[in-house]
Amino acid sequence: MSYKQHIIGQKIYNPVSPRPSVGGMKQYKVASTCELAGKTLIAHLDGLEPVCVQFLDGENLLWGHPGEAMRWEPYEAAKGDEKLFLIKFVLSGSRPITYITLVWDESTQLITCVKAILGADEKRPRLVDSRVYFGAQKLPHQPLTDKRHAYTEDLVGKRIIWRYNPNDEIMHCYCGTDYFRLGKSEKVLAQNATEADKAHYQRFVERRGIYPVYEEPSYYIKLRDGFYLYSVTERNINRFLPEQGGNQLLILLNALRVRYIGRVFGYRGDGSLENDFIGAIGGFCPEPDEVESLPYPIYPPE
Amino acid sequence: MPGPKDRFPNPFLPKAPWNGLEQFREPLCYELKGRAFQLVMDNGHAYALHFLSEEMIAWGEQGKALRWNTYECLKLDDVTYFVNWEVFGAPLRTCLTLVLDLKADLVTAVYAQIGAVKTCPYLVTNEIIFGAIKAPGKPLNTMRHAYTPDLVGRNIFWRYSSNFGITHAFITEHFLRVPIGQPRELPPDASPEEIAERDKEYERRKQHLFEIPAFYIKIREDVYFFGFIEETECRLDPTLCGNSLIMVMDTNKIHDVGRCFASDYENHYAPQNFVFSAFGAFHDTPDLIDGMPSPYRIF
Numbered sequence: 001m002s003y004k005q006h007i008i009g010q011k012i013y014n015p016v017s018p019r020p021s022v023g024g025m026k027q028y029k030v031a032s033t034c035e036l037a038g039k040t041l042i043a044h045l046d047g048l049e050p051v052c053v054q055f056l057d058g059e060n061l062l063w064g065h066p067g068e069a070m071r072w073e074p075y076e077a078a079k080g081d082e083k084l085f086l087i088k089f090v091l092s093g094s095r096p097i098t099y100i101t102l103v104w105d106e107s108t109q110l111i112t113c114v115k116a117i118l119g120a121d122e123k124r125p126r127l128v129d130s131r132v133y134f135g136a137q138k139l140p141h142q143p144l145t146d147k148r149h150a151y152t153e154d155l156v157g158k159r160i161i162w163r164y165n166p167n168d169e170i171m172h173c174y175c176g177t178d179y180f181r182l183g184k185s186e187k188v189l190a191q192n193a194t195e196a197d198k199a200h201y202q203r204f205v206e207r208r209g210i211y212p213v214y215e216e217p218s219y220y221i222k223l224r225d226g227f228y229l230y231s232v233t234e235r236n237i238n239r240f241l242p243e244q245g246g247n248q249l250l251i252l253l254n255a256l257r258v259r260y261i262g263r264v265f266g267y268r269g270d271g272s273l274e275n276d277f278i279g280a281i282g283g284f285c286p287e288p289d290e291v292e293s294l295p296y297p298i299y300p301p302e
Numbered sequence: 303m304p305g306p307k308d309r310f311p312n313p314f315l316p317k318a319p320w321n322g323l324e325q326f327r328e329p330l331c332y333e334l335k336g337r338a339f340q341l342v343m344d345n346g347h348a349y350a351l352h353f354l355s356e357e358m359i360a361w362g363e364q365g366k367a368l369r370w371n372t373y374e375c376l377k378l379d380d381v382t383y384f385v386n387w388e389v390f391g392a393p394l395r396t397c398l399t400l401v402l403d404l405k406a407d408l409v410t411a412v413y414a415q416i417g418a419v420k421t422c423p424y425l426v427t428n429e430i431i432f433g434a435i436k437a438p439g440k441p442l443n444t445m446r447h448a449y450t451p452d453l454v455g456r457n458i459f460w461r462y463s464s465n466f467g468i469t470h471a472f473i474t475e476h477f478l479r480v481p482i483g484q485p486r487e488l489p490p491d492a493s494p495e496e497i498a499e500r501d502k503e504y505e506r507r508k509q510h511l512f513e514i515p516a517f518y519i520k521i522r523e524d525v526y527f528f529g530f531i532e533e534t535e536c537r538l539d540p541t542l543c544g545n546s547l548i549m550v551m552d553t554n555k556i557h558d559v560g561r562c563f564a565s566d567y568e569n570h571y572a573p574q575n576f577v578f579s580a581f582g583a584f585h586d587t588p589d590l591i592d593g594m595p596s597p598y599r600i601f
Contacts, residue, residue, distance in 0.1 A: 013584050016456060017524050017554040027555055028581045030328045031377045079329040158313060163461070166556060166583030226314055255314040257325050258464050281326050281581050283310025283464030 009197030027165030029279030034058025126246030325463030
């Protein structure tokens with residue numbers, strides 16, 4: 001197996017489990033955490049009113065600005081490191097759909113908030129638009145730190161082969177400070193593919209000639225030494241093929257252990273809404289992929 | 303440890319501060335902080351377990367004083383916790399490992415020691431104790447986790463780090479082998495010396511069957527607790543270490559979390575006790591070990 005070939009519809013061999021393995025990008029995702037239960041976060045995000053987030057239990061939170069009623073939302077959290085949390089929740093009833101992702105580093109008291117809006121542009125209903133807010137946690141009787149997470153070039157020129165499950169590898173190429181490519185991969189349809197697999201494969205067929213290389217805008221944020229947050233939004237593919245792409249992938253990378261937790265926000269190929277955690281293990285690859293030598297940008301700016 | 307021959311060298315970490323098994327370890331779980339459990343074990347004793355903090359645990363037998371230790375915990379899923387600590391101040395190195403099954407209110411414990419066998423001073427010995435967790439307002443569960451043949455005949459290739467993986471072949475209910483595999487791949491321009499070294503190493507593997515005692519316990523559907531002790535090597539050469547690895551795994555996700563209780567014979571028998579995670583794949587690759595008679599045991 002190599003990241004250079006992706007067999008769509010290939011089932012995960014599992015002679016023990018009575019159910020098919022979950023597969024996809026969730027197979028190697030580790031369990032979510034309930035550790036935030038009972039904690040309260042006072043977040044000061046630059047340019048915004050302070051916000052109080054009260055984690056009622058492992059699945060429910062209240063949030064609000066000073067003087068406002070607290071609003072209840074279900075949430076999910078995962079750990080990127082012992083004291084580093086990725087927290088996600090949808091703002092219920094928001095139209096267009098607004099999705100909040102917080103990175104809370106309890107060891108540094110720094111916070112990054114990514115506000116993602118699905119379909120902010122009516123002409124491109126699948127496209128996610130996101131905005132980043134940096135900030136810090138206010139602790140009682142302590143001044144607010146003026147340090148912040150910040151954009152970084154640390155990853156530029158590096159690449160990781162990620163493994164999501166026993167069958168699938170993919171290469172993330174961190175080509176520039178504001179863009180990202182996937183290593184070249186041939187798509188093959190499995191012999192026993194289902195109708196859903198065939199539809200999934202067909203979407204790759206439709207890309208041929210129109211979108212030959214996966215190149216998408218991205219941003220990279222340094223959380224602390226060895227820990228990064230990066231975003232990839234499938235803006236280009238959605239521009240050329242409006243029924244595809246548009247999703248935002250947000251990844252909390254532990255570059256020391258070469259593993260990640262992340263979340264995908266957007267529409268799946270079948271039109272259902274996706275806002276799930278994913279996870280992978282990997283290895284830094286010293287050999288560049290052929291896509292890295294292509295001039296930038298492959299797709300001219302909009 | 304990454305080294306010059308690593309296929310995937312980490313530019314952020316030229317020298318890893320952890321053992322090669324530990325790289326993919328997920329963040330430690332602190333969820334149990336503040337929680338207390340009453341464990342009623344089949345050895346006839348009941349124990350209290352109180353997670354004092356993210357790193358401190360107090361534990362003890364009913365009617366006796368609790369003593370505290372530092373612990374580590376990994377969470378396999380929403381109801382399965384793997385807890386491990388080494389008992390401070392014990393005459394022999396002693397390690398306690400628990401699988402807390404909060405779905406069924408059951409617990410399985412492994413009481414492990416190093417030094418209990420005088421002729422093999424670094425051999426780990428395990429005692430497995432089943433039990434139940436007394437949940438408030440509920441009668442004690444009379445069911446138990448139990449030994450299982452479910453995994454017999456299966457192979458899993460586990461990845462522990464970017465550069466290290468190994469296959470566990472579950473050959474019987476009581477033993478595990480490591481397949482011999484294929485000769486190492488070499489680049490097309492490999493020198494005759496490199497080829498000769500590769501062939502020599504492959505011959506060595508073929509001559510030495512790695513077969514060790516193991517246990518396999520079913521926690522629930524798709525969740526198994528298994529472990530092994532590198533006893534065979536240690537029995538043949540007592541200066542080696544009969545290390546013990548214990549894991550709880552999710553066979554649907556093919557993911558496990560575990561611990562290694564060991565001595566490092568390459569480093570003056572330095573004590574080792576660490577937790578890890580691995581991510582795997584089932585496979586049926588035929589291997590020379592298949593059907594090979596055991597040179598060590600009659601079975």
